[in-house]
Amino acid sequence: MAEVLLEMKSITKTFPGVKALDNVNLKVEKGEIHALVGENGAGKSTLMNVLSGIYPYGTYDGDIIYNGEVCQFHKIKDSESKGIVIIHQELALVPYMTIGENMFLGNERGKKYNIDWNLTYSEADKYLKMVGLTDSSKTLVKDIGTGKQQLVEIAKALAKNAKLLMLDEPTSSLNETDSRALLDLMLEFKKNGMTMIIISHKLNEVAYVADKITIVRDGSTIETLDCKKDDISEDRIIKGMVAREMTDRFPKRKDVKIGDMMMEVKNWTVYHPEFTERKVVDDVSINVRKGEVVGIYGLMGAGRTELAMSIFGRSYGIGITGELLLNGTPVHLTSPKSAIAHKIAYVTEDRKGNGLVLTNSIKTNTSLANLDAISKNKVIDQDKEYAVAVEYVKKLRTKTPSVEQNVGNLSGGNQQKVLLSKWMFADPDVLILDEPTRGIDVGAKYEIYCIINDLAAAGKSVILISSELPEVIGMSDRIYIMNAAKIVGEMPASEATQENIMACIVKSGRGE
Amino acid sequence: MGSTGKLTGVLKKYTMLLALVVVVIFFFFATDGVTLNPKNINNLIAQNAYVFVLATGMLLCILTGGNIDLAVGSVVCFAGGVGAVMMDKNIPWPVATVVMLVIGLLIGMWQGFWIAYIKVPPFIATLAGMLAFRGLSNVVMGGYQYTVDDHTFLNVFGGGADCYIPDFLRNEGIVTAVGKTLNGWGIQFHDVEGNVVSLNEYTFNWTCLYVGILFVIGFVIFTIVNRGLLKKNGYTLDPVIAVIIKTVLICGVALWIAFKLASYKGIPTALIWIIAVLAIFSYITKKTTLGRNFYAVGGSEKATRLSGINTNRVMFLAYTLMGFLAGFAGILNIARYVGAQPTYGQGYEMDAIAACFIGGASAYGGTGTIGGVIIGAALMGVINQGMSIMGTSANMQVVVKGLVLLIAVFFDVMSKVFKKGGSKA
Numbered sequence: 001m002a003e004v005l006l007e008m009k010s011i012t013k014t015f016p017g018v019k020a021l022d023n024v025n026l027k028v029e030k031g032e033i034h035a036l037v038g039e040n041g042a043g044k045s046t047l048m049n050v051l052s053g054i055y056p057y058g059t060y061d062g063d064i065i066y067n068g069e070v071c072q073f074h075k076i077k078d079s080e081s082k083g084i085v086i087i088h089q090e091l092a093l094v095p096y097m098t099i100g101e102n103m104f105l106g107n108e109r110g111k112k113y114n115i116d117w118n119l120t121y122s123e124a125d126k127y128l129k130m131v132g133l134t135d136s137s138k139t140l141v142k143d144i145g146t147g148k149q150q151l152v153e154i155a156k157a158l159a160k161n162a163k164l165l166m167l168d169e170p171t172s173s174l175n176e177t178d179s180r181a182l183l184d185l186m187l188e189f190k191k192n193g194m195t196m197i198i199i200s201h202k203l204n205e206v207a208y209v210a211d212k213i214t215i216v217r218d219g220s221t222i223e224t225l226d227c228k229k230d231d232i233s234e235d236r237i238i239k240g241m242v243a244r245e246m247t248d249r250f251p252k253r254k255d256v257k258i259g260d261m262m263m264e265v266k267n268w269t270v271y272h273p274e275f276t277e278r279k280v281v282d283d284v285s286i287n288v289r290k291g292e293v294v295g296i297y298g299l300m301g302a303g304r305t306e307l308a309m310s311i312f313g314r315s316y317g318i319g320i321t322g323e324l325l326l327n328g329t330p331v332h333l334t335s336p337k338s339a340i341a342h343k344i345a346y347v348t349e350d351r352k353g354n355g356l357v358l359t360n361s362i363k364t365n366t367s368l369a370n371l372d373a374i375s376k377n378k379v380i381d382q383d384k385e386y387a388v389a390v391e392y393v394k395k396l397r398t399k400t401p402s403v404e405q406n407v408g409n410l411s412g413g414n415q416q417k418v419l420l421s422k423w424m425f426a427d428p429d430v431l432i433l434d435e436p437t438r439g440i441d442v443g444a445k446y447e448i449y450c451i452i453n454d455l456a457a458a459g460k461s462v463i464l465i466s467s468e469l470p471e472v473i474g475m476s477d478r479i480y481i482m483n484a485a486k487i488v489g490e491m492p493a494s495e496a497t498q499e500n501i502m503a504c505i506v507k508s509g510r511g512e
Numbered sequence: 513m514g515s516t517g518k519l520t521g522v523l524k525k526y527t528m529l530l531a532l533v534v535v536v537i538f539f540f541f542a543t544d545g546v547t548l549n550p551k552n553i554n555n556l557i558a559q560n561a562y563v564f565v566l567a568t569g570m571l572l573c574i575l576t577g578g579n580i581d582l583a584v585g586s587v588v589c590f591a592g593g594v595g596a597v598m599m600d601k602n603i604p605w606p607v608a609t610v611v612m613l614v615i616g617l618l619i620g621m622w623q624g625f626w627i628a629y630i631k632v633p634p635f636i637a638t639l640a641g642m643l644a645f646r647g648l649s650n651v652v653m654g655g656y657q658y659t660v661d662d663h664t665f666l667n668v669f670g671g672g673a674d675c676y677i678p679d680f681l682r683n684e685g686i687v688t689a690v691g692k693t694l695n696g697w698g699i700q701f702h703d704v705e706g707n708v709v710s711l712n713e714y715t716f717n718w719t720c721l722y723v724g725i726l727f728v729i730g731f732v733i734f735t736i737v738n739r740g741l742l743k744k745n746g747y748t749l750d751p752v753i754a755v756i757i758k759t760v761l762i763c764g765v766a767l768w769i770a771f772k773l774a775s776y777k778g779i780p781t782a783l784i785w786i787i788a789v790l791a792i793f794s795y796i797t798k799k800t801t802l803g804r805n806f807y808a809v810g811g812s813e814k815a816t817r818l819s820g821i822n823t824n825r826v827m828f829l830a831y832t833l834m835g836f837l838a839g840f841a842g843i844l845n846i847a848r849y850v851g852a853q854p855t856y857g858q859g860y861e862m863d864a865i866a867a868c869f870i871g872g873a874s875a876y877g878g879t880g881t882i883g884g885v886i887i888g889a890a891l892m893g894v895i896n897q898g899m900s901i902m903g904t905s906a907n908m909q910v911v912v913k914g915l916v917l918l919i920a921v922f923f924d925v926m927s928k929v930f931k932k933g934g935s936k937a
Contacts, residue, residue, distance in 0.1 A: 335820070335822070336817060336819065337821070340819075341820075346818065348818060353812065354812075354815050355815050357808050357815055357878065359807075359810075359874075360808065364807070368804070368815075368816070368821070369819040369820055371801045371804060371821075372801075375800075378800050379799055379800050380799055380801060383745050386747060402748050426820075
């Protein structure tokens, strides 16, 4: 009965070494709200980027049929001119410009050499009213809250004459009330005939607004559920999202010996360094024993990295409160330096930005966190440094022609090994590994899992942060589940299944 | 990496050295060999002493993330001005020297404080310094010119007519013997008027030549011993032929310079100071943890901080050392010009910055070496001098310098772009 507005036919998109999208098919009817759900990295955002022309026509296979015609978008402007507008997860507003200026950025009213500010602001006010904002369009964006900023983004999309609006995790940074208001706004737009695609992890929100739900897993569209006919219970959706084969992807740990309590974190609270009222870690208590691998599972933005970095010598966040005990003694760590001195290591998720000095060699990266061990009176013993680097390259089987190689030239998996070398050489008792296998291939992943097991077998305490469920379940002895800045569940790995971990998150999302 | 990759790697590594050689040859022919006569080699070193010293300090700042220090020209003038005024008031020169160094150090700390701890962007903080210390120079000197006439000071720091290492190793017996041998081979010596003279009467600084020969012997021994050590510790070794070529080239250039200088007046004291500064800072950047920290901060400040290194302190030290060296350049400057004026040092910061970038320091920080600084400063000096001798107008000289800088940084940026493209594909 309804007319199909958008059809994506057997879309396949490959990145070097990875098939990000594999034969994806998606049909969106005019006037519906269509939800895309799936785990992190399932390919939802890639799909959106293909549709909007960020990945231009020709870099992927398959057809996009919009309004009955086959489209070839080469840049964002092409798709926008047809009325396809994306609102990205991270807000793309310039803080020190007014709402009006932001709304028409790149789409200015008036002439190119003579912007008509009266028209700009009067139109801006009109669109603001449509999204239910009463603020003046001359307000600076930095002066309004995140909830309102999200609405400004939507108004901006409307100003581009959107016919198909795509919202990528629109409520991820909003509180309960703002989220609800946004969803209601979506329902109102639908009444006026707008077609929308929403990407969300929050299944309750999806159930609230969506007409159809398409599940994406490992780069493929698995199924499309019709909210009127099919069962759209959360269990049903989660099953579609995570079901996959779990064969020997994780090396077994031999003789697990879990010892005394190593590190305890009690009532840990951290505030965002810029949005100083936002709690990014909220009253979290965790602990890890000697020889234990503790997993922390959570979706992106749950506060895992913030928790880890704030523990690691307060290298993130402000207004940090709570207690940190090492071997039962309270310690106060004020800098990464003091954290390292207390034998804590944090292996960052962002190896290129926060982890490695890409312009330096494997050798100098390996020794960077523990220069004192290879130097006398601040003068580096070059032979010792070289020997250490060679030792770790051998131990971790890093593939490189020599230790003088710049780490910028290595593959992701080998870079990760260098990063691990650096922190293993710092000789810590507690290793916090933040997404240690992100963006590396399966073989290298397996090797890194082996290293993790070796570390635990050597009596080290390992905290493994990951947004890959199978990894957390396969590697950990005990699992914490984190969502929206809080620990929302804890279970031994033996009891953990993908379903009950997701259920923890979904429940907490509903405030139960 | 294949053999073509290796070749381009070598070419990239030595691009600026090759450029220097090309430029030297060009000016040699363009000036009928005048640029390479002993006096001009001597002047090249003495006139550019400040560039070598300032560029060394500037390299540290640039390493920490492409940050520059615009104030150095003014600091050179101010520190030198204070010293000149003090000596004018008959304060002993060692006191004045120490005061000048301390002034440089304090200014460095002052700027480092604002940049590292208050997070004032380096461009702004040092622009403020550039204006303020220029003004203070005028205040100190009251707008007047001061002459430095303390001969010990001038001799030690390379100013005036006899700022050369005396020929204390000259032995007439050896000179006579060598002269006889050379005459026997049909080689004769001429004085300025073209008359044939014996080697004993010929102007030649034997100490300078001996030092050059000693350097060569030392360098060869060091190379051999070092290679043995490298082999023992299982490092990958450069091919023998490459090492030999490199050694021969370095020794050849060193001997040739020694010979040229000996034919003029000997080793200029400024050269001793340049070598001392370059050697010390080469050691710091290569062998010490502090040096390592400069590179790491420039490569990735976040990663360095998360490795437990106090990155603020590293920034602070970079500017502190820069200030200290600017103070030292102030000393060399007033010695060279036998006095101080409130206008001295203008544009020095740009020469230093240009020398670093031409020498291969990255405008984004994290890469660059003292060796590169030497090449960059030498290239600038050779171009300056060559054009002066050719009679190019001062205005055009600045234009050429600007273009050379632009092209050098263009190479840096392009090599980065290619690298990125390569790793993505």
